[in-house]
Amino acid sequence: MVKNWWKIVGAVLVIYATAFSFLRPLEPGIIQTDKTELILGQNTFSVTGYNSHFVDCSSSLKGFLRVDSVRAIPITVLYIKDNVHAEFSVNIPANLDRTVLDLFLSNDRTGSIFLPAAFRVDQSKGNPAALAEYTNVAFSSGEDISFEFPFQLRIFDTIRNLNFHVPMWFTMFVLLGLSLWYSIRYLNSDKIEYDLKAASSAKVALIFCTLGLITGSIWARFAWGDWWTTDAKLNGAAVSFLLLAAYFILRKSAEDKPNKAKIAAVYNILSFFMTMALIMVLPRLTGAASLHPGEDGNPAFSSYDLDSNLRMVFYPACAGWIITGIWIYNLHYRISNLKNTQS
Amino acid sequence: MKLHRQILTLIKKDISLEYKSLESLAGIVLFLLATVYTCFLTFKKMPTAEIWNALFWIIIIFSGFNAISGSFKNEIGGKHFYLYFLVNPKALIFAKIIYNSTLMLTLSIIGLAIFALFLGTNVLEDINFLSFFIGLLLTSLGLSGILTIISAIASQLDFKGGIITVLGLPLLFPLILISQKYSAQALAGVSASGNMNLLLGLLTLNIAVITLSYVLFPYLWRQ
Amino acid sequence: MNRIVILILFLIFTLRCQAQDGALEEYFFESGKIKVVIAVAVSIATGLFAYLFRLDKKIKDLEKNKK
Numbered sequence: 001m002v003k004n005w006w007k008i009v010g011a012v013l014v015i016y017a018t019a020f021s022f023l024r025p026l027e028p029g030i031i032q033t034d035k036t037e038l039i040l041g042q043n044t045f046s047v048t049g050y051n052s053h054f055v056d057c058s059s060s061l062k063g064f065l066r067v068d069s070v071r072a073i074p075i076t077v078l079y080i081k082d083n084v085h086a087e088f089s090v091n092i093p094a095n096l097d098r099t100v101l102d103l104f105l106s107n108d109r110t111g112s113i114f115l116p117a118a119f120r121v122d123q124s125k126g127n128p129a130a131l132a133e134y135t136n137v138a139f140s141s142g143e144d145i146s147f148e149f150p151f152q153l154r155i156f157d158t159i160r161n162l163n164f165h166v167p168m169w170f171t172m173f174v175l176l177g178l179s180l181w182y183s184i185r186y187l188n189s190d191k192i193e194y195d196l197k198a199a200s201s202a203k204v205a206l207i208f209c210t211l212g213l214i215t216g217s218i219w220a221r222f223a224w225g226d227w228w229t230t231d232a233k234l235n236g237a238a239v240s241f242l243l244l245a246a247y248f249i250l251r252k253s254a255e256d257k258p259n260k261a262k263i264a265a266v267y268n269i270l271s272f273f274m275t276m277a278l279i280m281v282l283p284r285l286t287g288a289a290s291l292h293p294g295e296d297g298n299p300a301f302s303s304y305d306l307d308s309n310l311r312m313v314f315y316p317a318c319a320g321w322i323i324t325g326i327w328i329y330n331l332h333y334r335i336s337n338l339k340n341t342q343s
Numbered sequence: 344m345k346l347h348r349q350i351l352t353l354i355k356k357d358i359s360l361e362y363k364s365l366e367s368l369a370g371i372v373l374f375l376l377a378t379v380y381t382c383f384l385t386f387k388k389m390p391t392a393e394i395w396n397a398l399f400w401i402i403i404i405f406s407g408f409n410a411i412s413g414s415f416k417n418e419i420g421g422k423h424f425y426l427y428f429l430v431n432p433k434a435l436i437f438a439k440i441i442y443n444s445t446l447m448l449t450l451s452i453i454g455l456a457i458f459a460l461f462l463g464t465n466v467l468e469d470i471n472f473l474s475f476f477i478g479l480l481l482t483s484l485g486l487s488g489i490l491t492i493i494s495a496i497a498s499q500l501d502f503k504g505g506i507i508t509v510l511g512l513p514l515l516f517p518l519i520l521i522s523q524k525y526s527a528q529a530l531a532g533v534s535a536s537g538n539m540n541l542l543l544g545l546l547t548l549n550i551a552v553i554t555l556s557y558v559l560f561p562y563l564w565r566q
Numbered sequence: 567m568n569r570i571v572i573l574i575l576f577l578i579f580t581l582r583c584q585a586q587d588g589a590l591e592e593y594f595f596e597s598g599k600i601k602v603v604i605a606v607a608v609s610i611a612t613g614l615f616a617y618l619f620r621l622d623k624k625i626k627d628l629e630k631n632k633k
Binding site: 328332339 | 603628
């Protein structure tokens with residue numbers, strides 16, 4: 001038991017991260033409105049919220065359309081269908097100098113929630129109201145909940161995937177590093193156990209790479225709209241997959257050769273450095289925009305890049321999966337070692 | 344013998360061997376001609392600069408595979424042991440890389456001429472030739488650096504069906520991505536100094552590839 | 567064997583999805599796309615269990631050889 005403490009730590013971290021990824025609520029927000037274009041004068045529209053507690057706090061529900069940093073157009077509640085659906089009406093004045101408006105709603109529970117660029121105003125249609133009516137932009141804060149996942153348009157609940165998808169890649173990198181280390185040691189020492197270790201960790205890295213590709217593909221489909229996108233990170237992922245697969249094809253076809261382990265080690269070292277060149281250097285050189293967070297060109301992610309709440313789950317998830325990956329590698333190595341000594 | 348003398352002797356040996364069997368070089372040129380002509384037949388109109396660039400690099404990669412994959416054919420079997428006792432493996436890898444990159448450069452210039460012949464010169468109107476040529480030179484060097492060590496691996500596996508493309512293509516990814524971006528700029532007329540970022544990237548990659556081949560090749564050679 | 571079955575299932579899933587885009591989107595998008603997260607978590611679990619089965623088979627082979 002004492003000897004296995006690190007395996008227990010890994011298991012606990014993975015269980016903690018998985019449980020928290022599902023248990024904690026997403027911040028309230030607005031998913032969509034039924035129309036995106038308003039005309040001058042009287043308009044009605046309905047709003048689909050998320051965790052928005054329209055019924056629970058119906059008495060304090062209010063909202064406005066933001067024009068600029070000070071001015072706002074008030075909206076009135078017509079009908080609350082349930083906690084996430086409600087209808088509103090708004091009177092758009094004639095002398096409006098902006099065409100794009102943000103929608104803000106608030107109640108005691110959720111505080112201010114908003115949908116950026118919710119409406120465009122078509123100035124050529126409708127009967128303008130006689131009097132221009134503006135109020136001030138005012139934010140309110142809701143109940144304080146200790147941990148919530150940040151609400152992002154298009155991403156919504158799938159932000160929880162961060163704790164599943166990204167640790168797969170981190171684990172793969174750690175295992176690739178391990179594989180490189182053992183390949184170098186094999187070339188310097190000629191001990192067959194190092195070759196087995198390099199092969200085992202590459203095998204487990206391939207498994208995590210595949211899982212990372214599959215989870216990333218599913219996530220990309222529902223956040224960006226495609227199973228595969230042209231993204232600098234995806235190039236790196238594809239090439240590490242191809243190189244790992246080629247490494248095993250090489251091992252298989254060199255099975256009966258006396259210097260099989262040496263060839264495999266040379267190829268492994270070569271492929272590691274090429275993968276690193278592709279992942280680390282190329283995106284910076286070619287200036288390719290990435291949809292992934294941490295790079296520019298993705299406003300949807302920028303606001304939570306350093307969210308401290310998210311880190312509380314994300315770092316343990318990474319650590320837990322890395323430890324689990326090393327554990328799986330250890331099992332794989334022990335089996336291939338047994339196989340080697342038996343035959 | 345000194346290292347550079349050995350390198351020179353080995354290059355001379357390769358050139359004389361190539362000269363004796365010119366049909367293999369002719370075969371590669373014929374491959375270039377045939378693929379470009381296929382492109383000419385399949386494209387109803389002249390390709391845009393983007394497509395031209397992509398086609399050019401794909402065809403150059405595959406003729407590189409054709410030209411370099413067999414570069415250790417003469418060294419397996421009995422000759423292998425003869426060479427093993429005679430020369431330093433470091434001299435051998437250097438000689439092969441220098442010879443192969445010269446071959447690649449020649450091939451890509453021939454390829455450029457064939458492209459101009461069949462796919463029109465309108466893409467080449469704004470080209471900055473010096474910049475494009477530097478790109479070709481550095482890419483040939485990097486390409487032959489990777490492919491030489493891969494063909495050394497393949498020669499140890501008796502060139503089992505198609506293994507060299509499976510092993511080599513993913514390794515060429517970063518090199519081809521950079522040189523493709525670089526040559527696209529050169530085609531648009533950007534000079535080498537205006538493209539310093541990519542040029543330095545290409546140079547660094549070349550240094551890394553050649554260092555890796557230099558360090559790793561002796562392990563393959565010593566059996 | 568396991569791997570092939572998984573690959574085929576995944577391919578069928580992909581093809582199905584492309585055939586009926588609208589319905590799929592509706593299914594996954596209701597209630598803030600939580601089903602996407604479940605799909606991701608399930609695919610990780612499936613992958614790891616498929617690997618466990620392979621490991622199990624390997625150990626069985628070893629035990630057989632020992633006898």
